[in-house]
Amino acid sequence: MKVTSFDVAKAAGVSQSTVSRALRGDPSIGAETVRRVAAVAAELDYVPSERARDLSTRSTRRIAMVVDLDNPLWALLVRRLYDQLAERDYRLTLVAGHGDTQNIESQVAGGGVDGVILSTVSLDSSLPALLRRRGVPAVLLHRYVEGTELDSCVADNRAGGAAAARMLLRAGHRRIGALLGPATTSTGRDREAGFRGLLAEAGVELDETLVRYGRFDFDHGRESVPALMEGAAPPTALFCANDIIALGAMNSAHELGLRVPGDLAVIGFDDLEQAAWPTVALSTVHVPFDDMLHSAVTLLGERIGGWSGAGRLVIHPVTPVERGTHGPNDTGRSV
Template identity: 70%
Template sequence: MGSRKVTSFDVAERAGVSQATVSRALRRDPSIGAETVRKVLDAARALDYVPSARARALSTGATQRIAMVVDLDNPLWSLLVGRLHDELASRGYRLTLLAGHGDPADVEEHLIGGGVDGVIVSTARIDSALPATLRRRGVPAVLLHRYVEGSDLDAAVADDRAGGAAAAQLLLDAGHRRIGALLGPEDTSTGRDRAAGFRTRLAEADVELPDAWVRTGAFEQAHGAESLAAVLRGRRRPTALFCANDIIAIGAMNAAHAAGVRVPDDLALVGFDDLESAAWPILSLTTIRVPFADMLRTAVTLLLERIGGFDGGGRRVLHPVTPVLRATHPLPSPDSAVSSAGAGRRGSP
């Protein structure tokens, strides 16, 4: 189409329908059949068409609706969506949730019709194509909790690398030298940065992190529960574990209890995030606090500035994290199930 602006008539010609049908299909008018909607969306995507409805919304704020792309299977976001809803409501916007664990094309189809003023993406993985698609289509968007390297979208994130280092320091300060880790997914900025900070601080302290004491997996309780037995399998075991989030740590604690492993006497644990449940007396989990409320407010502010016309380069706002000392990381117990005989600063499994 050259440099000429693509119009709904171009989409209609490519899809083999009328311009009026294009308009109704993009509005998801129930009078338009599913196959016709699919043809219109395919044509619009192929032409990089930005509907005039979106242009009006961006200039007038007519929809007053923000979409959040979220993994609804992740219990972290089920706890935080309410806070985001309230933050948006206080600024005159409504929240729409889009499940991000399915086909990325489905997410784009929900956004192409101009039904929202902007998008918050909380599910981005390192190789995610959605941020670039949103930027290319001129959709105001912000990344929350995770970022994508090289993306020109704004991002509100925690200092995960510093948090990983702080978790290592907590265990070092408690006297632990045989330390393992249940890390998060390597294709997320949170999993990658927390692991990098943790590994770097241990290396600086000349403390080895043996491969046999490390497992990588999803940010889920199942990862903590299933991985605990693996890292405790050898004759010599770690006396402490860093868990890349509280949900993993809770899974590990449950598995430890079932196996008769005492936390923290036999095994100290440090989590990450500081979910409300981490402070429950039955858990009293030492963790790294992420200021989620501050991050949510920052994400909304960045997004509304984009909707209001700010067109500068991508901004990444890094929020500091804070260690929270509770009951799961004391000194190694002298009568631990793990013998300390022969253990030096650089232990091995």
């Protein structure tokens, strides 16, 4: 027969409600009572019911994360977020950001979770404002939307775009192309703005015929390079709005028989684990994802705990990482 909290209460000489509060760490229960209840529970091999605990505390102990399943970055974020939430006794629920809008809203705003982390919002997304209106604790991670009054944890994408441009200029490049992300996202917009801004300050014009926009995916990089390199005046270097695009561009360059960086320099953004592989050695911009996740979980925990102040924007600094793909051109072509 399954042992219940009533059995523990009887053996410990306390009420059933005292057992529940003692085992969930309620500070109103004395230390001696907590020790006695814990000892009896261990002796009887009692396992608390999560459902009963959730009902008694009006908490689901679940955090929903809205992700873009088409963006390979989500797997990195989810793995690390799962560990950080587990340390705080929360479980992670994934919601696909490209699904039906009403279905997404019902999953994250219907009371089935304690809080929401949004990592896939576009600049015109209505979901952040909806969560704010309904009083659902939420935080924007990696991307943000102005005016929503939600907490946001992002990287300094403008500074990162500028750092990428600076690395290419220092390597001697002047004819530079760019494989940019969607302008409908804060990451795409801000990385582009930082990159263009630094080039303009240096007096280097970005030839619009060498600019391509696309998704933050491998195919964007792989499919864009052939057309750029077949032109009358191809670029000597490419800024890619994330590492996945850069990997696609490097793969395409290899298929075309081009050397990286000898024929075409490439620089990415994010500093994924693959970027540091010796066979890749991608020059990139490091984004401190662990720090961003920690900030997001901390801010969300404060919201769940009842903090109701104005929305906070936490911008984490980025760092240029010089590896082997952004070096000078050695073909004799004008750089």
